Amino acid sequence: MVKWFSHKPGRIELPRLRSRSDILATEKVALAEFAPDILDFLGRAAYVQLMIFENLSRVIANAPTTAAKTAIGKAAELSLGKHRALVAEITQAGGSPAEVMDPFTEAFDEFERIARGSDWYEAMITAYLSAGFFDDFYVRLAKGLPTESHTRLATILSGESGESVLAEYLQAAIDANPRLDSRLAMWGRRLMGDMMLVARSALVFPDHTRSTEAQVEPVFTELIAAHTRRMDALGLTA
Amino acid sequence: MVKWFSHKPGRIELPRLRSRSDILATEKVALAEFAPDILDFLGRAAYVQLMIFENLSRVIANAPTTAAKTAIGKAAELSLGKHRALVAEITQAGGSPAEVMDPFTEAFDEFERIARGSDWYEAMITAYLSAGFFDDFYVRLAKGLPTESHTRLATILSGESGESVLAEYLQAAIDANPRLDSRLAMWGRRLMGDMMLVARSALVFPDHTRSTEAQVEPVFTELIAAHTRRMDALGLTA
Numbered sequence: 001m002v003k004w005f006s007h008k009p010g011r012i013e014l015p016r017l018r019s020r021s022d023i024l025a026t027e028k029v030a031l032a033e034f035a036p037d038i039l040d041f042l043g044r045a046a047y048v049q050l051m052i053f054e055n056l057s058r059v060i061a062n063a064p065t066t067a068a069k070t071a072i073g074k075a076a077e078l079s080l081g082k083h084r085a086l087v088a089e090i091t092q093a094g095g096s097p098a099e100v101m102d103p104f105t106e107a108f109d110e111f112e113r114i115a116r117g118s119d120w121y122e123a124m125i126t127a128y129l130s131a132g133f134f135d136d137f138y139v140r141l142a143k144g145l146p147t148e149s150h151t152r153l154a155t156i157l158s159g160e161s162g163e164s165v166l167a168e169y170l171q172a173a174i175d176a177n178p179r180l181d182s183r184l185a186m187w188g189r190r191l192m193g194d195m196m197l198v199a200r201s202a203l204v205f206p207d208h209t210r211s212t213e214a215q216v217e218p219v220f221t222e223l224i225a226a227h228t229r230r231m232d233a234l235g236l237t238a
Numbered sequence: 239m240v241k242w243f244s245h246k247p248g249r250i251e252l253p254r255l256r257s258r259s260d261i262l263a264t265e266k267v268a269l270a271e272f273a274p275d276i277l278d279f280l281g282r283a284a285y286v287q288l289m290i291f292e293n294l295s296r297v298i299a300n301a302p303t304t305a306a307k308t309a310i311g312k313a314a315e316l317s318l319g320k321h322r323a324l325v326a327e328i329t330q331a332g333g334s335p336a337e338v339m340d341p342f343t344e345a346f347d348e349f350e351r352i353a354r355g356s357d358w359y360e361a362m363i364t365a366y367l368s369a370g371f372f373d374d375f376y377v378r379l380a381k382g383l384p385t386e387s388h389t390r391l392a393t394i395l396s397g398e399s400g401e402s403v404l405a406e407y408l409q410a411a412i413d414a415n416p417r418l419d420s421r422l423a424m425w426g427r428r429l430m431g432d433m434m435l436v437a438r439s440a441l442v443f444p445d446h447t448r449s450t451e452a453q454v455e456p457v458f459t460e461l462i463a464a465h466t467r468r469m470d471a472l473g474l475t476a
Contacts, residue, residue: 046308047304050298050304050307050308050311053295053298053311053314054295054298054299057291057292057295057296057298057299057314058295058299060288060291060292060295061292061295061296065336066285066288066335066336066339066340066343067335067336069288070284070288070321070322070325070335070336070339073288073291073318073321073322074318074322076291076295076314076318077315077318077319077322080311080312080314080315080318081315083308083311084308084311084312084315087308097304097305097308098303098304098305098308101304101308102304105304
């Protein structure tokens with residue numbers, strides 16, 4: 001298991017009293033505990049769908065076949081649908097969509113730029129891995145929002161993302177190009193690091209002690225497991 | 239009025255017997271008379287929506303504001319929805335979608351490349367003018383298909399295209415940039431010529447006499463009028 005957030009090496013562990021933070025760290029920690037407020041949540045979740053869409057639209061423009069364009073078009077349509085539904089939630093929560101999304105665009109655009117990769121295959125696996133990862137992340141984080149919002153948002157976010165059709169095209173590409181798998185495996189690992197950093201920036205810590213920082217890694221355990229399953233599905237080592 | 243298809247100048251009109259073609263030429267000629275077979279029609283109509291989508295997705299990626307991305311996203315979603323519905327019609331008509339679209343991709347991709355323009359505004363007005371033009375064109379052409387297909391296809395093609403939201407952003411840009419209008423007017427006229435050539439390639443002529451060629455221009459009269467209305471709506475001279 002890769003350690004996504006490095007700890008200082010050689011830190012000396014002194015015996016001390018158990019604080020509330022230590023207790024939390026030894027329990028199963030949920031992402032929901034670090035949920036931001038509703039508008040901050042919606043601004044990020046809505047913009048991330050646009051980012052996924054922009055990556056998919058580039059994948060469509062560069063697709064090698066018409067069949068691939070049509071198939072991947074479905075995934076692009078789904079991400080635009082989620083984006084629009086989340087924008088409607090911003091309005092319903094009393095926010096102005098563009099104002100609510102704007103604080104996050106720079107970081108996501110930067111991620112999108114990096115995540116394009118150097119060719120069609122890398123862009124494809126980004127589309128496949130990132131749609132799943134961010135949907136998972138925001139669904140879990142949404143549990144920390146007021147109940148009436150949470151249920152609606154979970155329905156929007158956990159809707160279909162076109163993952164299976166992307167997997168199908170990736171699998172065909174890997175089968176046809178013997179050396180593609182190691183390159184895509186490497187790309188997937190690198191991308192995971194970048195996605196974790198983007199995701200982490202959404203979390204709100206109750207206080208800024210080192211022990212709350214240390215709680216961050218466990219909350220990603222299930223997301224990492226899901227990422228590993230997506231890689232495994234293509235026969236790639238996560 | 240610009241003559242889109244030039245006639246040889248100085249042609250001498252000799253008195254002759256009225257042929258069937260001459261009669262048609264003096265009547266109101268409908269595009270429906272030149273409809274190709276159903277699969278050829280669907281292949282073109284489905285791919286043109288992908289082309290419109292690719293242009294829109296580039297417009298979204300380069301949009302100056304988050305609000306514009308969201309608003310134009312709706313238009314992109316609509317074009318993908320039409321594409322998917324038309325692909326389903328290909329399957330229903332017994333065709334293989336990619337095979338049916340493939341003969342037309344090169345010409346449409348070439349149009350898309352030209353129609354991108356040199357900046358965001360030209361790409362925007364292409365999106366605005368071409369979605370309307372091609373929907374109009376295929377709706378009219380569909381009248382020449384068997385009745386049971388025609389009704390369904392007209393419903394798909396005449397569905398919303400996001401034209402009003404594109405017009406809104408274009409109007410704001412024109413209002414803010416005094417010299418933009420003449421550049422966009424010029425671009426709109428050039429684009430119309432390119433769209434007419436793409437549209438014309440779909441038509442099937444019953445025979446290759448000069449008189450059927452001469453019929454082509456009148457069938458575009460209503461499309462040209464609609465294009466002029468779209469230009470007028472932005473205060474641009476068509």
